[in-house]
Amino acid sequence: MTPARWVPLDGSPAAIESFTRALEGALNGGTPVLPATTDSGPLGDAGGAALVIATSGSTGRPRHVLLSAAALRASAQATAARLGGPGRWLLALPAEHVAGAQVIVRSLLAGHPPAVLDLRPGFRPDAFAAAVAQLPAGRRYTSLVPTQLARILDDGGAGLDALRSFDAVLIGGAALPAPLRAQAGAAGVRVVTTYGMSETAGGCVYDGTPLDGVTVELEGGRIVLGGPTLADGYLGLPEETATVFRDGRFRTSDLGRMVDGRLEVLGRLDDVIVTGGEKVAPAAVEAVLTAQPGIRAACVVGVPDAEWGQVVAAALVVAPGADPAAAVAAVQASLGRAGVPRRVRTVAGIPQRGIGKPDRAAVAALFHPSR
Structure with missing residues (x-):
């Protein structure tokens, strides 16, 4: 029996340094590690995993994803190949999430630990700029969520100058609105959108194209992923593992389509709104809304309706003078x-959970009759 070792994280550089050492040992055959802000207690046999990532998904039910050293290495190596070679990384995401942990894995495989942004005060563009200043010259990479990107672009100044210095800025965790990507491009930021999850060792589809070795299929619109970056399954959940990990593929809970040979993610299958017998993908509505002048962000949900079953509801972050109608x-x-x-x-900001994901349950609650 090989239980995972809990490594406590609080967002500080010291905690990240401790986790980095533990993860390096796990990648080289040592004790599996579970990074988390709180102790999950005894977890049972982690098998051949190197990293155990706790994830609640959208249901809130805790699951622990088992990632082998081989899967983590395959993901990091494929990322380096796609981006043009190894480089130095800045960790600006919580390391208890797979996107943050993979920044550390990529750094270790490149031969040096990452620079670390102290997240305890929250994300600030000026602190981001100061952290970037600690990176040596050469190829530079970082990984952000859309909210962080938007804050840097809005703030401008030293943070934006620092962001321009990266050879690639991976953006994941939530959909990147087309206007925000256009704004980043116009500002000289080299953005790469990523799609993936803990079960695929993080992002495995970059700008709609799978990394080397990764396969993408659609089954009734459901995105099914395969390749060497897949997790071994869920700790202590054999039935759920058998349901979603089959034949060397992972059946995601996401809806997608191929457009000009690239994967377009349309959102979670269980987020699809059925109104008057017609199905509506929230991501498609959000894309149209955020493409309009002055709509800075949007989250679309279905809310109960006596006549239609559900109706489409939208929470919008609107710039001064913009017309939601x-x-x-x-x-x-x-x-x-x-x-x-x-x-x-209209809201001041879209409620979020995890690292930048829209909290659709909280948004739906905004439309409750008592609100």
Whole structure:
């Protein structure tokens, strides 16, 4: 029996240094490690895993993903090959999430630990710039979520100058609105969008194209991934493991389609809204809304309705002077009547969970009659 060793994390550079040493040992055949902010207690046999990542997904039910050293190495090596070679990394994400842990793995395989942004005060563009200043010259990479990217772009100054110095800025954790990507490109930031999850050792599809060795298939619209980066399964959940990990492939909970040979992610299957018998993918509505002038962010959910079963509802972050009604009208022109938000609320920011993922349950609660 090989239980994982808990490595406590608090966002500090000292805690990251301790985790980096433990992870390096695990990659070389040592004790599996579980990075987390709180002790999960005894976990049972981690088998041949090197890293155990705790993830609740959208259901809130704890699961522990088992990632082997081989899967972690395959992901890191494929990333280096796609980006043009190994480089020095800045860790600006929580290391208890797979995206943060993989920054450390990539750094270790490149031969040096990452520079670390202290996240205890929260993410600040000025602190980001100071952390980047500690990186030696040469190829530079970092990984951010869209919210972090938006804050740096809005702040400008030293943070934006620092961001421009990276050879690639991986953006994942949530969908990147097209206007935000365009803004980043116009500012000289080299953005690469990533799609993946803990079960695939992090991002495995970059800018819609799978990394070397990774396969992407669609089964009834469901995205199915394969290749050497797949996890071994879930600790202590053999039935769930057998359901989603089959024949060397992982059946995601995401809906997608291929557009000009590239994968376009349309959101989670269980987020699909059925209104009046028609299915609406929230991501498609969000894409139209955020493409309109002055709509800085959008989160679309289905809320119960006595007549239609569900109706489309949208929470919008709106710039001063922008017209939400015009944005809603654009949805009908692009997607038809079924996709039009029947209920709209403007908010200061989209509620989030994890590292930058929209909290759709919290957004749906905004439309509860008592609110």
